[in-house]
Amino acid sequence: MPASQWTPQEARGAAVYQANCARCHYPTNTHSLHGPGLQAITKVPSMPSGAPPTDERLTDRILHGYGMMPATSLTDSQLQDLLAYLHTL
Numbered sequence: 017m018p019a020s021q022w023t024p025q026e027a028r029g030a031a032v033y034q035a036n037c038a039r040c041h042y043p044t045n046t047h048s049l050h051g052p053g054l055q056a057i058t059k060v061p062s063m064p065s066g067a068p069p070t071d072e073r074l075t076d077r078i079l080h081g082y083g084m085m086p087a088t089s090l091t092d093s094q095l096q097d098l099l100a101y102l103h104t105l
């Protein structure tokens with residue numbers, strides 16, 4: 017989705033993504049950077065690990081890390097904004 021169509025919440029989530037995720041994940045393709053590209057991550061039937069991309073599962077990966085991915089500490093509102101943004105990918 018083009019940036020011009022983001023809601024204010026999605027735009028805040030994009031900033032959270034830039035600050036915390038972009039160095040390891042491309043948002044606009046599925047190629048690997050340090051971790052898998054996250055294009056359409058909430059729309060695929062399963063994430064690279066095989067787990068379904070539910071908000072609960074994404075929240076767990078983000079807050080607790082997973083395999084080679086470090087945990088990210090976010091406030092509740094940053095997390096909600098980030099999830100809204102991930103749904104636009």
Ligand code: HEC
Nearest residue numbers: 036037040050051052063064065067078082083084085088
């Ligand atoms: C230091 C690099 C790094 C950062 C920062 C990082 N990740 Fe990851 N991420 C990874 C790696 C590496 C994997 C693959 C882990 C594995 O398969 O062992 C991964 C996997 C994932 C997956 C797939 C999980 C699955 O079940 O297959 C998602 C979704 C994800 N990251 C989202 C994010 C989000 C959102 C952020 C920002 C809050 C983030 N990551 C920050 C490196 C990173």
